[in-house]
Amino acid sequence: MSEEENKNTNKKPKKKAEKVSLTRRDVLKGLATIPVFGPFFYASLRKKRLDDLKKQEILAELGITGEVPAVLPKKTLRKPGALIRLGIIGFGGRGEALVHAAGFAHPDWIERKKKDVRENKLDKGLEAFLNQEDLNVVLTGICDVFDVRAERGIAASKNNARQIGGYGLLKGAKRYRHYQEMLESSDVDAVIIATPDHWHAQMTIDAINAGKHVYCEKCMTRTIEETYSVAEAVKNSGIVFQLGHHGRQQESYVKAKQIVEKNILGRITLVELTTNRNSPNGAWVYAIHEEGSPETIDWEQFEGPAPHKVPFNLERFFRWRCWFDYGTGLSGDLLSHEFDAANQILELGIPKSVVASGGIYYFQDGRDVPDVFQAVLEYPERDLTVVYSATLANGRNRGKLFMGHDATMEVGYSLSVTADWESTRYKEKIRNRIINTSLPLFTYQPGLKGIDTVTSATERYFMTRGLMYTMKGGRPVDATHLHVGEWLDCIRNGGQPSCNIDRGFEEAITCHMATLSYLEGRKVEWDPVKMQVV
Amino acid sequence: MVKKTKLDPTQIPDYTTIQLTALVILRVGIGWHFLYEGIVKALNPYWSSAGFLLETKGIFKGLATSIVASPGALGFVDFLNQWGLILIGIGLITGCLTRISCISGMVLLLFYYAFHPPFIGYTYVTPMEGSYLIVNKNLLELFALFVLTVFPTGTIIGLDRLIFFKKKPS
Numbered sequence: 001m002s003e004e005e006n007k008n009t010n011k012k013p014k015k016k017a018e019k020v021s022l023t024r025r026d027v028l029k030g031l032a033t034i035p036v037f038g039p040f041f042y043a044s045l046r047k048k049r050l051d052d053l054k055k056q057e058i059l060a061e062l063g064i065t066g067e068v069p070a071v072l073p074k075k076t077l078r079k080p081g082a083l084i085r086l087g088i089i090g091f092g093g094r095g096e097a098l099v100h101a102a103g104f105a106h107p108d109w110i111e112r113k114k115k116d117v118r119e120n121k122l123d124k125g126l127e128a129f130l131n132q133e134d135l136n137v138v139l140t141g142i143c144d145v146f147d148v149r150a151e152r153g154i155a156a157s158k159n160n161a162r163q164i165g166g167y168g169l170l171k172g173a174k175r176y177r178h179y180q181e182m183l184e185s186s187d188v189d190a191v192i193i194a195t196p197d198h199w200h201a202q203m204t205i206d207a208i209n210a211g212k213h214v215y216c217e218k219c220m221t222r223t224i225e226e227t228y229s230v231a232e233a234v235k236n237s238g239i240v241f242q243l244g245h246h247g248r249q250q251e252s253y254v255k256a257k258q259i260v261e262k263n264i265l266g267r268i269t270l271v272e273l274t275t276n277r278n279s280p281n282g283a284w285v286y287a288i289h290e291e292g293s294p295e296t297i298d299w300e301q302f303e304g305p306a307p308h309k310v311p312f313n314l315e316r317f318f319r320w321r322c323w324f325d326y327g328t329g330l331s332g333d334l335l336s337h338e339f340d341a342a343n344q345i346l347e348l349g350i351p352k353s354v355v356a357s358g359g360i361y362y363f364q365d366g367r368d369v370p371d372v373f374q375a376v377l378e379y380p381e382r383d384l385t386v387v388y389s390a391t392l393a394n395g396r397n398r399g400k401l402f403m404g405h406d407a408t409m410e411v412g413y414s415l416s417v418t419a420d421w422e423s424t425r426y427k428e429k430i431r432n433r434i435i436n437t438s439l440p441l442f443t444y445q446p447g448l449k450g451i452d453t454v455t456s457a458t459e460r461y462f463m464t465r466g467l468m469y470t471m472k473g474g475r476p477v478d479a480t481h482l483h484v485g486e487w488l489d490c491i492r493n494g495g496q497p498s499c500n501i502d503r504g505f506e507e508a509i510t511c512h513m514a515t516l517s518y519l520e521g522r523k524v525e526w527d528p529v530k531m532q533v534v
Numbered sequence: 535m536v537k538k539t540k541l542d543p544t545q546i547p548d549y550t551t552i553q554l555t556a557l558v559i560l561r562v563g564i565g566w567h568f569l570y571e572g573i574v575k576a577l578n579p580y581w582s583s584a585g586f587l588l589e590t591k592g593i594f595k596g597l598a599t600s601i602v603a604s605p606g607a608l609g610f611v612d613f614l615n616q617w618g619l620i621l622i623g624i625g626l627i628t629g630c631l632t633r634i635s636c637i638s639g640m641v642l643l644l645f646y647y648a649f650h651p652p653f654i655g656y657t658y659v660t661p662m663e664g665s666y667l668i669v670n671k672n673l674l675e676l677f678a679l680f681v682l683t684v685f686p687t688g689t690i691i692g693l694d695r696l697i698f699f700k701k702k703p704s
Contacts, residue, residue, distance in 0.1 A: 022699055030695040036562050036627050044573060121603030122588075 054434050058441060061429065062264045081492040087141030087188035087212075089179045089203055090195035091153040093286070094217055095144070098192050098244070099156050100129055101480035104139050106156040124476040130162055132481045135488055140187045143176040145298040146317075148291050150175045178301060179203055183210035190491060192484075193217060194244075196326040198306050201226035208237045215487050217244040218340070219332030220508040224516070224533050227508040234501040242487035242497040243504035245340040249482035252415045255444050256345045256402070264417060264441075265404025266425060271346070271386045272403065273338035275330065278395035283363045283371055284321035284333075288314050315366070322367035324515075329369030330358070330390045331514045338388060339377075340499070340507050341400060341411070350509050351377035351386065353525045356517040362393035375514040388514075407441060416440040509533065546689050557687045560678060561626050567675075568639060569623025575616045583612050590649045591656040598649055618642055626682075629692015636683040643676040 022030075086102060088095055096106065113126035142153035157173035176182035183191070183206055190213035193203050201221045207214050214234075220243050221227045234241045247253055259265065277283065292314050299312045306325040310316065320326035321333055328336075342348055358373035371393060377386040389398070402409040406423040410416050419426045421437040429435040483499070490497045509526065513533055517524040525534050549557065575581045587608075590598035601607045618638065625635030650658060652666040664671070688694030 022696065026695055026699065029691055030629075030693055032691045033558065033562050033627055033629055036566070040566060040569065040627070044570065048577065121599050 057429070057434055061426075062441070063262050081136070084135075084137045084488055084491060085140040085187055085189045086137050086192060087143070087173075087176075087182045087185075087190070088139065088153060088192045088194065089143045089182065090193065090199075090217075091142060091144040091149040092194065094244075095149075095153070095192070095194035096156070097480055098194055098215070098217075098484065099139060099153070101132075101478055101484045102137050102139065102192075103132065103135055103162055104156045105129060105159055105161055106152050107159050107161070108152075109156075110159070110161050128476045128478050128481075132162075132478060133485065134162070135481075135485055137488065139173045140171075141176055141182045141185060141191075142173045143179045143182050145302045146289070146292065147296040148289060177298070180206065183207055183212060188212060190215070190240075190488075196302075196320045197222045197328050197332055198326045199304055201230050202305055204230050204241070205233045208233045208239055211239070213240045213487070213491050215242045215244060215484060216504075218336045218507065219328045219511055220504040221512075222326075222328055222332070224509065224512045227505060227512065230508075231501055231505045240487060240490045240497065241501050241504070242483065242490070243499040243501075243507065244480075244483065245337065245344075245499045245503075245507070246479040246483035247337060247341050248344055248498040249479045249486070250341075250413075252411055252413060252444060253341055253344055256409060256411045256415055259409060259415075259417060260345055260402065264407060265402060265409055266406030266420075266423065267383070268346070268402055268404040269384055270401075270403040271342050271384065272398070272401040273335070273342060273386060273388045274398040274400065275334040275338065275388075275390035275392075276395050276397055277392045280363075282395075283392040284319055284327075284367075285363065285365065286318050288318045292317065319367075322363075322365070322369055324368055324519075327369065328511060328515060330371075330373040330392070331356070331375070331511045331518070332508075334390060335373075335375060335388050335514060336507050336511050338400065339386075339510050340503065342386060342402075343503065343506060344498075345402070345411070346382075346384075348377075348379060348382070348384075348386070348506075350506050350526045350528070351513070352380050353378045353523055354510070354513040354517050355523045356514040357521075358390075358518060362391075370518065373514075373518065375517070377510065377514075414444060416443040547686065549685075549687075549690070554687060554690060557682065557685055558629075558691050561629065561632070561682050561687055561692075564639070564675060564678060564682070565623045565626025565628075565635075567623070568619050568626060572616050572619030572621075572623055575612075576620065581612070581616075582608065583615055584608055587611075587649065589658055591658070592648070592651050592653065594649050615642075629688035629694050630697065632686055632688030632692055632694050633683060636679045640676050640679045640683070643672050643679070647672045647676065 088099060091099070096109070099105070100109070110126070113123070113129070116123045117126055139153075139157035142150050142157065144150040144153060154172050154175060174185075174187065176185070182188055191203075191207050193200055193207070193214060193216040195203065195217075197219050200216055200219070201223075204214050204216050204220075221230055260268070294312045297312070297317055299317070302317060303309055308325050316323060316326070321329070327333065339348075354375055354377050356373065356375035358370035360367060360370055361372045363371045371391070373388075373390045375388045377388070379385070399410045400412060402411065405420065406425040407417050407419045410418075418440045419430065419435050419437050421430065423430065426435050430437060435441060486497050489495075513524045513526065516533065526532075527534050584602045587598040587602050601611055619642070622635045622639045622642065625631050626639070647670070650672075652668060652670045654667070662670075686694075689698055
């Protein structure tokens with residue numbers, strides 16, 4: 001007989017024989033450890049109550065609810081109406097990004113992103129693109145002075161990766177050799193301007209004269225004079241103008257504004273804004289395309305209103321941000337983003353005075369814009385100073401800080417508020433150990449459960465600076481998509497977009513004051529009565 | 535002989551009082567720890583294992599990343615983790631299905647250990663409260679559950695005594 005059978009035969013009669021009732025002793029021993037739940041739940045509840053009490057007391061003190069998400073502008077949530085035909089002027093890096101935001105991507109980009117997802121499953125770029133809301137637009141016009149980029153734009157306009165269909169996709173965009181031709185065309189309702197800065201003003205004014213709505217990249221203009229002209233042209237027109245500060249759509253910035261309005265930080269007297277980059281790409285040393293040549297680039301049109309005309313130069317064409325002839329340096333490229341964020345949160349307007357300094361200390365490659373740059377913006381009427389500090393040769397993230405007497409708020413993609421150890425308002429709670437000044441009073445992170453990390457260093461930089469994705473319903477959404485969407489919504493339904501001409505005017509004047517101060521080595525002041533820089 | 539190697543749950547081992555006390559204290563202590571870990575996670579609507587998984591080092595890095603990348607998988611893992619901890623904790627404290635609780639606990643701890651192994655060359659952003667090399671507290675808790683698996687106490691002190699009730703051999 002096998003062992004198994006032995007076991008079976010032994011078991012059966014045993015089971016029957018052992019059916020006897022439990023004794024009191026069995027029950028007592030069986031339940032002996034149950035009382036452990038007494039102290040367990042007592043301790044757990046006590047701890048939870050204490051934690052909740054602390055939290056509630058802090059939140060009550062602050063007058064905010066912990067979980068209420070920031071509300072994105074309603075406009076972007078409305079259903080799109082009539083089809084809008086878009087034209088884009090300038091299809092470089094930013095132009096491509098803006099066209100993605102509108103719903104069109106070059107097939108190469110889709111392939112590259114698919115590869116990125118294969119390498120890093122957490123890369124949400126493609127997902128955000130494929131799931132983004134249909135804005136009901138077609139791309140009917142492309143204007144770029146470089147043939148390769150114009151062709152890329154046409155390919156993007158035909159790409160149906162998002163399966164949105166439409167007649168425009170079948171036809172694809174038409175290439176216009178000169179932007180004026182595009183503005184004259186009746187196939188374009190609205191234009192996106194993503195050219196170098198020196199063209200922004202002229203193109204915006206020409207587009208307005210042609211009756212086209214304008215989405216213009218920052219910096220809004222290259223000079224102070226241009227800023228007045230653009231502001232006047234927009235105000236005297238019926239078009240919708242949006243400046244490309246997509247940070248306006250950032251959920252954390254909206255929350256930050258609420259926090260300031262609730263006076264959680266106390267009197268804010270200092271705001272620290274920074275730019276921290278440390279790569280050639282971050283310092284605008286972009287790749288020079290191998291097909292770039294006088295045959296493929298319309299150099300004359302590129303130069304356009306640039307103050308100094310030079311012979312054909314590939315470096316100047318592809319790395320135009322390195323020269324004041326075309327760009328606005330750290331001031332217009334990156335202070336503008338930081339300033340607009342602070343302007344959005346604090347409604348600062350133009351500063352009373354600006355002092356700036358810096359130099360070309362690391363990228364001594366023939367550029368004339370500084371790579372290390374600091375600007376101090378004074379707001380005496382607000383009892384407030386804004387300090388901007390930028391370097392293109394060190395990547396340490398120094399955050400965006402709003403420093404009040406009672407607390408400091410750090411804002412980026414997420415947001416945290418930390419009480420000041422010498423705060424008057426929180427003194428009592430700090431002493432009673434309800435508030436711990438070594439930990440944030442609270443943090444706010446959009447889409448808490450949806451973790452998202454991105455691959456490239458540049459994307460990571462933009463994420464921490466709060467510029468790439470924002471969260472909408474727990475999903476990553478490209479902030480630029482929301483910004484373009486808001487502009488289109490105002491075109492259809494009226495109203496002013498969040499970065500309208502007034503915000504654009506403040507941004508451009510502030511940035512130019514900083515540039516002027518740097519170039520002339522003096523304090524530059526703003527006369528609010530005469531509306532003049534002095 | 536057969537019963538001993540198969541660890542029959544109905545078998546009631548013969549321990550001295552002090553042996554039994556030590557084993558029950560160990561069992562209830564680990565149960566307490568599991569239960570509280572589970573409850574803390576279940577009560578926090580923002581808790582997610584994503585942060586832990588994203589920091590995975592070693593051979594499970596790819597798997598952990600795949601879990602985080604898929605909201606469905608992450609939700610499932612979060613759910614399993616919270617309720618696994620709670621049920622194992624209750625099982626150990628009450629001595630209910632003690633062996634299953636011990637083994638499930640070991641599996642869970644093995645995951646924690648394997649996803650964050652304290653091996654030479656691996657560093658973690660999440661701060662640890664001690665210094666560990668190869669052996670960490672997860673591994674020790676796992677070993678302790680191993681001891682409790684082979685020295686069962688649920689049928690003496692615990693609900694298993696009632697569940698697997700049998701007349702004590704005279």
